[in-house]
Amino acid sequence: MSSLSLNRFQEEVMKLPLAGVEAILFSDDLQIASEDAVYDFVLKWTRTHYPQIEERREILGSRLGRCIRFPFMSCRKLRKVLACNDFDHEFASKLVLEALFYKAEAPHRQRTQAAEDSSSTSHRFVERAYKYRPVKVVDFGLPRQQCVVYLDLKREECAxxxxxxxxxxxxxxxxxxGFFLSAHCNMDQQSSFHCFGLFLGMQEKGSVTFAVDYEFAARTKPGEEYVSKYKGNYTFTGGKAVGYRNLFAIPWTSFIAEDSPYFTNGMLHLRAELTIKS
Known part of the structure; x- marks a missing residue:
């Protein structure tokens, strides 16, 4: 089916019958901020149309739950799935476990799984064209609060x-x-050429201040190891961002070239490490 923005037409979609909602949610071309938003919409729709919890669990377990691509949901939201009474606990546990196993796979294994899944009806391992790119996050509590964030971008996305x-x-x-990464094509202020930039931003606006050590790295040929490209520290206030306008210190044409050392099998692998300053 053709591309449809769930956010833009949510009111109209809320009025659709079950079969219509299924058709939209099964689409790879659905325009949506993230799979978390699909999950939120499904809950909203089922709670509106099926106020009885037993009916709702049946519809989610047999129909609409299969439209949600759990592997692309954030871990934060997956935790909420496990605590959600709308889902049968066994059904939810199975889907969340499957999602976590997928997230733990190497990127090439994920691509293989997606290719195999594209011929099935569910497409649960096929990534939609999300407005916000999925990330893989590893959290640490000790000795300091830290997270390591992996962001993969396809060459065509970068182009x-x-x-x-x-x-x-x-x-x-x-x-x-809440934090986010943003990748930019911008002008290098000193050399006046286009280049690839990477930035780290804090979501919440307000008076909160937050001191963070951060480091950006990229997987680089020939060794294909993550190589540090930029590190610093910054005291965030809500809505602010920090980063580097020319992450690789090369012009855009060199970054995007076929022989660029930063693309492996057509994929740019970025890593950001954030640590709360003690």
Whole structure:
């Protein structure tokens, strides 16, 4: 089916019958901020149309729950799935476990799984064109609060950023605060050429201040190890961002070139480490 923005037409979609909602949610071309938003919409729709909890569990277990691509939901939201009474606990546990196993897979295994799944009806391992790019997050509580965030961008996604585009990651959390990464094509202020930039922003606006050590790295050929590109520290206030306008210290044409050392099998692998300053 053709592309449809769930956010833009949510009121209309809320009025659709079950079969109509299924048709929309099964689409790979659905325009949506993130899979978390699909989950929220499904709950909203089922609670509106099926006020009885038993009916709702049946519809979610047999029909609409299968439209949600749990592997692309944030871990924060997956925890909420386990605590949600609308889902049968066994059904929810199975889906969340499957999602977590998928997130733990290496990118090439994920691509293989997606290719195999594209011929099935559910497409649960096929990534939609999310407004906010999914990230993989590893959290640490000791010795200091820290998270390591992995953001993968396809070469064509990067190419589409030229000359002044930007793409945002889904939110991730550290110390109770929401953060995001944003990748940009921008002008290098000193050399006046286009280049690839990476920035770290804090979501909440307000008076909160938050001191963070951060480091950006990218997987680099020939060794394909993550190589540190930029590190610093910053005291965030809500809505502020920090980063580097020319992450790789090269012009855009060199970054995006076929022989660029930063793309592995057509994928740019970025890593950000955030640590709360003690």
């Amino acid at each position: 589409n950023l030229f000359p002044s585009g930007r793409v945002y990651s889904q939110a991730f959390h550290l110390g109770g605060q």
